[in-house]
Amino acid sequence: MMSGLGFLVAARQCEIDELEQLAGTIALAQALGELVHQLQRERGLSNLFVGSGGAGFGPQCLAARQDTDRAIAAAREHFDPLPGATGYPGSRARLFSRIAYALHGLDALAGLRQRLDQLALDVDAVTAAYCKLIASLLSVVFDATDNAADPEVSRLLLAYFNFVQGKEYAGQERAAGAAAYASGRCDARRQQQLLTLIDAQEECLQTFGGFADARGLASWQAAQDGLRLAELERLRRIVCTAPADGRLDPALSMTWFEHCTARIDAMKQVENALGEQLRERCEQSVAAARRDLHAHQAVLQKLVSQADAPSPPGEAAAPLAAFFEREEQAASDGAGRAGAPAYGPRMEREILAMLREQARRLQATSDELATVRAALNERKVIERAKGLLMAHRQLSEEAAYRMLRQTAMEQNRRLVDVAESVLALSSYLGGQAPAGP
Amino acid sequence: MMSGLGFLVAARQCEIDELEQLAGTIALAQALGELVHQLQRERGLSNLFVGSGGAGFGPQCLAARQDTDRAIAAAREHFDPLPGATGYPGSRARLFSRIAYALHGLDALAGLRQRLDQLALDVDAVTAAYCKLIASLLSVVFDATDNAADPEVSRLLLAYFNFVQGKEYAGQERAAGAAAYASGRCDARRQQQLLTLIDAQEECLQTFGGFADARGLASWQAAQDGLRLAELERLRRIVCTAPADGRLDPALSMTWFEHCTARIDAMKQVENALGEQLRERCEQSVAAARRDLHAHQAVLQKLVSQADAPSPPGEAAAPLAAFFEREEQAASDGAGRAGAPAYGPRMEREILAMLREQARRLQATSDELATVRAALNERKVIERAKGLLMAHRQLSEEAAYRMLRQTAMEQNRRLVDVAESVLALSSYLGGQAPAGP
Numbered sequence: 115m116m117s118g119l120g121f122l123v124a125a126r127q128c129e130i131d132e133l134e135q136l137a138g139t140i141a142l143a144q145a146l147g148e149l150v151h152q153l154q155r156e157r158g159l160s161n162l163f164v165g166s167g168g169a170g171f172g173p174q175c176l177a178a179r180q181d182t183d184r185a186i187a188a189a190r191e192h193f194d195p196l197p198g199a200t201g202y203p204g205s206r207a208r209l210f211s212r213i214a215y216a217l218h219g220l221d222a223l224a225g226l227r228q229r230l231d232q233l234a235l236d237v238d239a240v241t242a243a244y245c246k247l248i249a250s251l252l253s254v255v256f257d258a259t260d261n262a263a264d265p266e267v268s269r270l271l272l273a274y275f276n277f278v279q280g281k282e283y284a285g286q287e288r289a290a291g292a293a294a295y296a297s298g299r300c301d302a303r304r305q306q307q308l309l310t311l312i313d314a315q316e317e318c319l320q321t322f323g324g325f326a327d328a329r330g331l332a333s334w335q336a337a338q339d340g341l342r343l344a345e346l347e348r349l350r351r352i353v354c355t356a357p358a359d360g361r362l363d364p365a366l367s368m369t370w371f372e373h374c375t376a377r378i379d380a381m382k383q384v385e386n387a388l389g390e391q392l393r394e395r396c397e398q399s400v401a402a403a404r405r406d407l408h409a410h411q412a413v414l415q416k417l418v419s420q421a422d423a424p425s426p427p428g429e430a431a432a433p434l435a436a437f438f439e440r441e442e443q444a445a446s447d448g449a450g451r452a453g454a455p456a457y458g459p460r461m462e463r464e465i466l467a468m469l470r471e472q473a474r475r476l477q478a479t480s481d482e483l484a485t486v487r488a489a490l491n492e493r494k495v496i497e498r499a500k501g502l503l504m505a506h507r508q509l510s511e512e513a514a515y516r517m518l519r520q521t522a523m524e525q526n527r528r529l530v531d532v533a534e535s536v537l538a539l540s541s542y543l544g545g546q547a548p549a550g551p
Numbered sequence: 552m553m554s555g556l557g558f559l560v561a562a563r564q565c566e567i568d569e570l571e572q573l574a575g576t577i578a579l580a581q582a583l584g585e586l587v588h589q590l591q592r593e594r595g596l597s598n599l600f601v602g603s604g605g606a607g608f609g610p611q612c613l614a615a616r617q618d619t620d621r622a623i624a625a626a627r628e629h630f631d632p633l634p635g636a637t638g639y640p641g642s643r644a645r646l647f648s649r650i651a652y653a654l655h656g657l658d659a660l661a662g663l664r665q666r667l668d669q670l671a672l673d674v675d676a677v678t679a680a681y682c683k684l685i686a687s688l689l690s691v692v693f694d695a696t697d698n699a700a701d702p703e704v705s706r707l708l709l710a711y712f713n714f715v716q717g718k719e720y721a722g723q724e725r726a727a728g729a730a731a732y733a734s735g736r737c738d739a740r741r742q743q744q745l746l747t748l749i750d751a752q753e754e755c756l757q758t759f760g761g762f763a764d765a766r767g768l769a770s771w772q773a774a775q776d777g778l779r780l781a782e783l784e785r786l787r788r789i790v791c792t793a794p795a796d797g798r799l800d801p802a803l804s805m806t807w808f809e810h811c812t813a814r815i816d817a818m819k820q821v822e823n824a825l826g827e828q829l830r831e832r833c834e835q836s837v838a839a840a841r842r843d844l845h846a847h848q849a850v851l852q853k854l855v856s857q858a859d860a861p862s863p864p865g866e867a868a869a870p871l872a873a874f875f876e877r878e879e880q881a882a883s884d885g886a887g888r889a890g891a892p893a894y895g896p897r898m899e900r901e902i903l904a905m906l907r908e909q910a911r912r913l914q915a916t917s918d919e920l921a922t923v924r925a926a927l928n929e930r931k932v933i934e935r936a937k938g939l940l941m942a943h944r945q946l947s948e949e950a951a952y953r954m955l956r957q958t959a960m961e962q963n964r965r966l967v968d969v970a971e972s973v974l975a976l977s978s979y980l981g982g983q984a985p986a987g988p
Contacts, residue, residue: 116631118654124634125647132644194553197561207569208913210562215906217555222872243875435659438680469652476645481935484928491921498918 132263142192144389149185154285157244216250265482273326280318281381287311288374295367333387492530499533569700579629581826586622591722594681653687702919710763717755718818724748725811732804770824774817929967936970
């Protein structure tokens with residue numbers, strides 16, 4: 115029969131288990147970050163290859179594919195043990211369903227490359243395909259973030275996810291701008307797309323800023339080069355303000371690509387630092403929880419052995435157990451009461467203090483997690499509203515995002531509030547919910 | 552190496568596992584509901600015993616204790632396997648910590664009874680002690696409710712929890728009213744306590760009404776006896792409006808007790824029906840999920856064997872995989888395209904359709920759960936605000952609740968909004984967070 119003390123120890127052990135699972139989640143997120151980065155490179159080079167009509171960038175493409183394939187193999191090594199492992203916090207079904215979708219996309223990559231080699235796709239189709247694959251991987255990272263049980267790690271994971279997502283928008287901006295410069299012109303639709311991607315990037319980086327710690331913010335600060343940024347802004351201005359019938363200098367295509375790439379590579383360095391920091395933070399939490407458990411185990415061992423000992427026969431009636439006392443009372447005479455048997459009540463008080471301390475800590479954890487999750491939920495609401503608009507209005511993701519943003523600006527409301535209104539009125543839109551994870 | 556299909560199956564299996572764990576949670580909640588009921592009876596009879604100065608109700612008390620002890624043994628049988636079991640959704644640490652606290656209280660019960668037999672406690676102290684023990688058990692039920700992964704079961708569990716909690720307030724009302732009638736007078740403090748308990752009951756029953764299904768509402772409807780209710784209301788009016796120096800008829804003490812008991816027993820019948828209904832609902836979900844898995848396994852088996860077969864050599868270049876198509880496109884020509892190889896793309900489309908269907912279902916589940924959880928969070932916010940006021944203002948639970956309610960009425964705001972303001976201003980109150988789970 116499990117005693118209350120047994121459950122006290124079991125609860126502590128569970129905390130350690132949950133933190134260790136979190137370490138696995140972080141390793142998975144890092145591996146997926148790496149894979150996303152390789153796919154971003156492959157996407158960029160594939161665009162240049164297709165844009166050049168197959169005349170250039172062939173060898174670079176092949177090399178990038180090999181790097182991607184290595185990253186895929188590494189990611190799969192993180193996926194494989196998951197179904198056998200126990201105790202993933204949150205819905206394993208949802209995580210597995212997202213992984214299934216992402217793996218399905220990775221399986222389709224060979225076919226995409228084949229079509230690409232045959233020059234059977236245009237630059238926009240290539241970009242869209244890689245974006246979809248990357249999005250499916252990022253949704254796995256997001257799901258892992260969503261389920262972290264440690265508030266501080268959860269905050270850092272949220273910062274990490276937003277940084278990686280922001281970097282992906284930077285990658286999409288690179289592709290869109292490169293396509294514009296290479297074609298020598300930029301129409302209004304493309305300009306709108308670029309502005310949306312710049313906005314989305316900034317929003318991600320803002321969320322990152324809100325959840326990163328001082329060290330994370332410092333790495334991002336250090337990675338930004340003022341001159342390089344100024345040049346990027348200049349190139350952005352040129353492409354975004356070009357008149358519909360005006361000409362862009364195609365020679366700027368490579369300059370644009372290189373600038374964006376330097377930025378993305380710098381972001382990758384920051385991403386690596388954030389991942390490393392996350393890993394360290396989680397290790398520290400595990401170590402602290404272990405120390406804590408060991409420190410308490412001695413006390414618990416003593417308490418258990420005392421609890422097992424039979425009460426001396428003929429002992430005076432037990433005083434009312436500390437459990438039943440009002441808390442002020444328990445606190446004020448915690449050292450034992452006059453006339454009470456020597457160790458009985460004291461022992462109970464120790465146990466009770468430990469129970470209360472544990473409950474307090476777990477409650478604080480839940481409360482902090484609720485704060486972090488609120489931020490995660492905002493993203494989910496926006497994603498769902500976007501998906502709804504995409505499905506019902508046949509809009510692209512960008513167009514749906516733009517529509518929400520526009521409404522938010524016009525009505526001077528937060529993006530998430532507009533998204534909530536859209537969801538609340540979803541039945542007015544008719545049809546069904548959006549597909550895809 | 553796990554394939555996407557492997558994860559698709561694993562996700563379905565996880566859904567079934569989660570539902571089966573939920574069945575265990577429901578059985579635990581039922582056992583705890585039973586134990587709470589026995590403790591409520593024991594509390595009522597103990598009050599009468601102490602109130603009579605030990606002259607009456609001794610044998611009934613002893614019989615009630617035996618029933619309680621049987622219910623404790625049954626509850627422990629549900630606790631024991633938990634630490635060994637895997638995959639409890641949500642924080643096992645928090646659940647175990649709550650169980651540890653509750654078990655600690657159950658261990659202290661023997662001491663409480665001993666003191667009671669010695670008439671060393673007054674009626675209020677007896678009531679308070681049993682209330683605390685019951686609250687610790689209800690917090691375990693609440694935690695289990697908080698973690699249910701199936702939205703419909705989660706709604707029913709929330710209805711169940713609120714009903715059981717409402718019944719507990721009815722039990723506390725019985726105790727408070729009995730004390731008043733037995734003493735022959737009812738001061739303003741006691742009247743306030745009674746009104747608060749009546750309010751709290753009604754609030755629980757309202758929440759119950761918002762989450763129960765038609766069948767649950769019907770059992771509650773059927774259990775209410777108009778005449779009995781009218782008599783209870785008459786007795787409530789008498790005790791709550793008695794002038795401070797007025798006399799209450801002590802003969803009404805037994806009438807009050809019996810009326811309240813009849814009401815509580817009727818509520819227990821409803822609770823049992825709700826529990827049974829929950830169990831059935833969960834079994835149905837498990838059966839449906841199993842049927843679903845079997846139906847898909849045939850398809851999956853076929854798909855897996857096809858996926859494993861090597862592509863015929865010299866096959867024409869694959870078309871762009873369905874994964875990379877826009878969704879409208881995929882939906883509009885889901886039956887395969889002209890010129891595409893016979894089964895390759897169709898198979899992929901089938902897989903993709905299954906993946907999307909699963910993702911859609913899991914997403915819908917998450918969204919529904921979010922709605923139910925919002926209601927759970929409201930309770931948590933109110934509980935925390937109450938705890939904060941209790942700790943900082945040295946208030947009883949009732950007084951803290953009354954303070955929140957009063958403010959809500961004066962400011963015409965919802966209780967939860969007032970509670971949120973209290974938490975937001977917690978630093979203004981100084982001191983530390985409330986103790987106890």
